[in-house]
Amino acid sequence: MAGRGGQPLTWDAGRGRCRRPGAGRPRHGPRALVILTTDPVDIGAREDARGHDSTAPSSSAPRPGPDLVGVGVEALSLRLTRTRVIALVAAVLLVAGGAAFVAVRSSGGDAAPARTGPLEIRYVAPSAAGSGDGSSWGDAAGLADVPALVEELTGGGEIWLRADTGPFDVADRLMLDAGGADGAPVVIRGVDEQGDPTPAVLHGTRTTPYAADGESGGDVFTLRGGADHLQFSDLAFEDVDNAFLAAGDVSDLVIADTSATNVRRFFENYKADAEPSADVSDLVIRHVSVTGFSKRVVHLRYGSHDVLLEDVTGDSQQQDGDDFAIGVHLEDEVHGVVLRRVSMSNVKDSLHSYWNGDGFATERGVSGITFEDTTSSGNTDAGYDLKSTSTTLVNAVAEGNKRNFRLWADDVVAKDCRGVDPVKRGGDASQAQVWLGKGAAARLENCTFTDDDPGTVVFDLEPGADLVMAGGEIKRAGELQKLQSGADVQLQDVQQ
Helix, strand or coil, X not given: CECHHHCECEEECCCCEEECCCCCCCCCCCCEEEEEECCCCCCCCCECCCCCECCCCCCCCCCCCCCXXXXXXXXXXXXXXXXXXXXXXXXXXXXXXXXEEEXXXXXXXXCCCCCCCCCCEEEECCCCCCCXXXXXXXXXXXXXXXXXXXXXXXXXXXXXXXXXXXCEECCCCEEECCCCECCECEEEEEECCCCCECCEEEECCCCCCCCCCCCCCCCCEEECCCCCCEEEECXXXXXXXXXXEECCCEEEEEEEEEEEEEXXXXXXXXXXXXXXXXXXXXEEEEEEEEEEEEEEEEEECCCCEEEEEEEEEEECCCCCCCCCCEEEEECCCCEEEEEEEEEEECCCECCCCCCXXXXXXXXXXXXXXXXECCEEECCCCEEEEECCEEEEEECCEEECCCEEEEECCCCEEEECCEEXXXXXXXXXXXXXXXXXXXXXXXXXXXXXXXXXXXXXXXXXXXXXXXXXXXXXXXXXXXXXXXXXXXCEEEEECCEC
16 A cells, blocks of 8 residues: 555554554555455354354365454455355545555456445335336335346345235245345345334135145245245245245255244245256254144255254144144255254144154154254154164253154264153054164163153163163153063163
8 A cells, every 4th residue: 555655554553544664643544445355255253054153263164365454344245156255344434635445356267246335125015016116115016026026136135025014915836046146145024114024924825724625725935946045034924835845956045033824834845847956955944933734844855955943943733634744854865954942843643543743753864963952742653753864962852742752773862852751642653752763773861751651661672772871860650661672771870
């Protein structure tokens, strides 16, 4: 940086101003330095899809960006599709006679310029108004225009759904095949006239109260390949089939502060015929409540990965008759999923002699699943029916299920878990705290099992299964264990 006459200037951090080398006082006021760079930078705490602090030390962390000295440095990540653009801004008040210097540095490539200027907003109301182009509330677009509005905001922006003028009637699914940019998502959210967060009601045609032979309702948001970098918040779904259906590959998706009432499913991925695949990655579902569902709250399949479910509550309200109901269901090769403070309850499936209806279920091939502070209660089959490998449960609670914990893999670890009062509501099979499948193995650390029903078996193991319980406590009125050929239970320092 040079001053008048080409003399170099340096920043005096102690004084908070620019000065020439050797000068006692700066002759000119402070400068504002702006650097635009396409080099990666790791500044600012950001929670990733696994709930980790992205600024924590890591061997795979991005290399630091350029060093800046000065006062009031703020980093804003403007990550765009294909090319990462980072703007580092050192902001200092300009005084009379001051100047602003701008330097641009690029590591190469066809970097798109960072978007500057005001946030782009599109306005949507239950009934279109004026020109209907979405440029203001007076010219609000209709709900069916949302896909086209998303295409207008590929550099990021928000679509506001007016929530204080009545519900949105969902006449047809909203097919999205475009999204925002990396670091600049398109946000679709409910607001009032002033733009304050307010749940926007999206109302469908599902029969209410629920009836197994009634109308299932239509889907609301269908996400096709390309619908990446999207965020949804402050929505209230009522009487619909799927609130969200990912029919193609989707990445960087956030759903938050949203409710659903009387739905078939809240979120599912299922490949459309025209799509090569439908893997979901970098998905966050947070602060979501689902009241009344007949099929699933969340159903993930194929190779979906890097998923966080946090503060999610699902109460099926015993919507029976839709066959194979489950709260959260993971299958195929899904991996890298964290469920934190997730609660599933009252799932009922009485269509067959063996009553299904699990709170949580993972299938063979699924791996790397972590349950933290989760609860599963009042379900007609298992609280946790887990066939996945590399599965860990921490502070998991199961209460009032036919089998509180139903484990199939040979490497399950449960820490500080709690099983309470299993209840068999109908169908075949035993009533148990812990059930292990053939050849399964589980380690339970500091877990507690309490029950006063003589019909409950604490440990029910299939042939060749092996269970170790270290620490914890067992209070029972029924049998301690029911072991088939070659099965074994080891209790280490367990209070009884």
